Amino acid sequence: MSNERTITLRVNGREERGRFPAHRTLLEALREIGHMEVKCGCEKGDCGACAVLVDGMAVDSCLTLAWTAEGAEITTVRGLGDLESLHPVQQAFADGGAAQCGYCIPGIVIAAKAIIDEHPEPTEDDVRLGLSGNLCRCTGYTKVFEAVSEAAAVIRAGRSGQ
């Protein structure tokens, strides 16, 4: 039966294989192959904890079928940077104390990266509307919004060679 097959997912630049049925979501598949940094919150598109980049676009992996992501470049929060070399967005969240329990943060960092890619100089509205698909039950969002603006400034400064 064609209902299960082995697929190759390209995650954070590495090819990884897994055998999945057709109804497996990308969220489930990523966690099955060890990407526990991708979080499962609501499984219905409301919370954004499961956000990853698929070919540079932020998507909810809980609303994506794993098979359809074969061949795409998938980036999780780990793919942006690790403890030795944090991505400016990750650094800004750490410096600004923008994470509390941290459960929402992998998804928020992914969405923040996508917002800054599209709006290098984001307005407050760009940040707020851009993060409206990410729920955080701890921070109250203020420090999150500040961290995104700070990260955008750092990235702009980096581009202009300062």
Place this chain on the structure above:
Amino acid sequence: MYAPFELEMPGDLAGALDALAAGRDSKTVPIAGGTNLIVDMRAKRERPDRVVALGEVGELRGMDFGAERISIGGRTTVTDLLRSPEVAEAAPSLIESARLFAGLMVRNTATVAGNIACGSPAADLVPPLLSLDADVTLASAAGTRTVPLDEYFLGYKRDVRRPDELITRISWPRLPVPSVNTFYKLARRKGDAITVTGVALTLCAAGGTCTKARIALGAVAPIVLRARQAEALLEGRALTPALIDRAAAAAAAASSPIDDVRASAGYRLHTVEVLTRRLVSRAWDRFDRQGDQGTAASAAVPAHEVTAQRRAGSDGRSA
């Protein structure tokens, strides 16, 4: 976790239509962004045997901006709309709707055809498209037909689409100059909220009279619908505050809202009237100010001003 299904991923439109035609005896459904279908499968409202993924079907992408008509592929995403300056010019209401649609990740995958096909009265792209006199092109292995969006919905989550048909394109005529095309989404908050009341308006004017009016109402009836009586009151006349009041009342009379977790029926009736009056008055003022020189433009409050207004307590609730 939801029930297993077979998944087909055809590489072109012919393949997708064949897969749907072959699935006539089973429950076969297309999936585009999956932002409705996967949620519905998880909630066990949908239990397909076979799912046909449209992601590789190139014919469903792409937008055409002709001199007379605009045509967009069914797989156009909400983000594709937002990134298109041509859509912003040709359909301001669609952009206003897209800006306040869901959250970033859902906007990146949710499609226009999926929004129409889901049949929800709260589908936010439908009132703008209805206000633009859009047509929907349906294709099956047996052929292609085009239906006015106005005749597409039959009742709550019921439409004219056969299970073996796909929405391939959505098209609408260019707006005449001058005209105003706008959409207002009233919801409990700006970001990622289901619409309480949605009103889309197209107003055209010439020589001091209103030559055309389209008023489309979302989330206040079993389907998205046009307020035809209100439109008829405005067309062919110079608009006065009294006339606009009557049209607003007629729009409320056309709606048949229900109470739900988001708002009461009474609140919805009230806000249909307020929003219709406000959008029509603003559009008409704009013609006055510009001496009929306006272009196809939106008279709505820019989204970033809405927050400020809400804080000042001047949203639909207090108008």
